[in-house]
Amino acid sequence: MKRPLLITLLSLLILPAIAQMSSREFTTQFLEANRLMEEKYWSKSIDAWIGVLQMDPSNANVNYKLGYCYMQTANDKKAALPYLEVATSERVAKKYDPFDPKERKAPVEAFYYLGKSQHLDYQLDKAIESFSTFQSKVSKKHYMHRLAERQIEMCNNAKYQISHDQNYLISNVGPVINEETNDYSPVISLDESSMFFTSRRLRNDSTNEDVIDTETGEFYEDIYVSYKDKTGAWMEPELLNINTDGHAATISTSPDGQTLYIYYDEKGDGQIWKSVLFGETWSEPEMMGSDINSDAWETHITVSADEQTLYYVSNREGGFGGRDIYRCVKLPTGEWSKSLNVGAALNTEWEEDSPFLSADGKTLYFASQGHNSMGGFDIFYSTLGDDGEWSKPVNIGYPLNTVEDDLFFAPAANSKRAYYSSQKEGGYGLKDIYVVDMPDSPVEADLAVLKGFIYPAQGEELPDDIFVMVTNKQTGDVTEYRPRQRDGAYITILNPCDSYQIDYVVNEEIYQQEFINVPCDGSYSEINKEIFLLPVNLAGDEEGTVVEVPEPKEESDPIIAPGARGTNDYLGTGVTVGSAFIDGEAYFQRYFVYDFDAFAEEETEFSDFINNLVKLIEANGDATVIIESSASRVPSSKYKNNQELTANRNKTAEKQVVAAMNKRGFKKGKDYQFGTPRKLVGGPKYRNDAQTNKATYELYQYIKVWAY
16 A cells, blocks of 8 residues: 555656756757757758757747748758748747747747748748738838738739749750759850759769868859760760869850859858860969959859950949849950949849840840749849840749749850759759750840861861951951860851851961851851861871872772863862962862852852953853862761752852852853753762761862853
């Protein structure tokens, strides 16, 4: 009978002691979690609050603090919702003490963060209700009252955008680029052959294994680049040599992908730097000049294709609010001007970021929390008017824009496609890089893009002194572009309503020349040119080299001597484009690369031929023109067969002669006539050796025209 009394007495002594020990442990862990939270170690504080919550699962304050910490993370915001729902299920504290472990009620701000969490979960009506509840419980002077009002506006914007979704085709660029970590901020060269992006992955050599960002628990940001192979597939990303132990992130790149603008953040005051590709190595980055960098936070920059204008982002004093977009122009000295805020047309009281100029410089894409954003940052675009003012920004729409932050929208040259990063269901990691096709986009790029590859001879490397010289025939402006050393890729932008002379220069001599007229039709076009260098050009042989033509191996494998015309092999095989006037006869020849058939009337040699033809007619009263065209036996990818290719070359040449003579007042059939054309397919049999025997095959890719 005494044992139950003893147990009761022991219980009265032990249970309070256990409770006291549990209370001390709760207090200790609460204070530690609070400390981590105050120091903004969000990942560590989340782990600590989870431990505290296990001791008191119904504690509204602990649920609030855990939910709040989740809302501050970059990747786990959606995890906050159930905790904030518990936090607001009871009456909130009228007098809230965030540092008191005995506080079990949540603050009134819990309704605000519940609304944000519901917004991220597309529970838009519930989110509006939560924000309204918060506003009803605080004074209009409360610093978050205006924020709640803005959140309600964005919820309504989201409802509208979702009900007016756009025709976008969004595709993940794939696992070669994206890993399980965060991959974002893609910037691309204009021909989309190279992509630079920011990643928080473990490096292949593990040199960043012990370098962790304590705020996020991730590796620091690094810059990678991926190039497309000849099939258009992205290759394994390469770590750039300009990364540091701190944050290094991509911002933008030049059209040819050989100048890179970088964000460095070593002291919490991010700044903008620039690096240039020399061969296969990126130069030591240099800070952008003028007053672009300051003691404030600079996050992004975009430079026009002609490098005459730039736009960048800063949160310096004197703006409209938060981060604003600023502008600089190139001075006659080559330096950048002082910065000018672009004004209220683009900037708002909220935050703006990540501007990207279109290739023609007439459209600016940027991210903003203002305007009619549907949540966080949305992508907008604005067009530059003839008066030099930017138009009212247009929300690019759902599903590209979401209720989360959407930034870093890098448009392709045609403005109908772009690259951006997002955290979507079904991705390969956290944030992934996506490509979006926008067939119905109202933005039209008004330009032509000249792009292609310069191929060295078999076994040779691209010479260091090769470049493409572009001359605007209207303005006389001359610009040089150097092909990328690794693959010979080059690219340039040609403006509408202008004509251009394109010189491919090797060893200080013009190797090949093109003339291009860009129409004024307000549309986008691409001009692809492939230039194949012969060994003689790379070796710099002043006397030239005669390429041996292989003898036929069998009767069914005839060899047509290149450029043969009886005894009048007038210019020789070492000349790419040439003309001559010999013994009262006019001659013109034009060699082509694989599958090409067209040439420009403005070519000097062709113009000389036409002048010589006019001389003949004026001297003799009329003239006869013979056209010989030739194609090799390498299978054509553009035409049904090589017979069709050589016939098309012949036809094109005849049209060019007629058009040029019409301009000079001479008519076909009256002043001159065409003799029987020669259409040839010759050279050695094709044995799947187009690259190894490229120089030989190219001897049979030509037209020759003579008149007598």
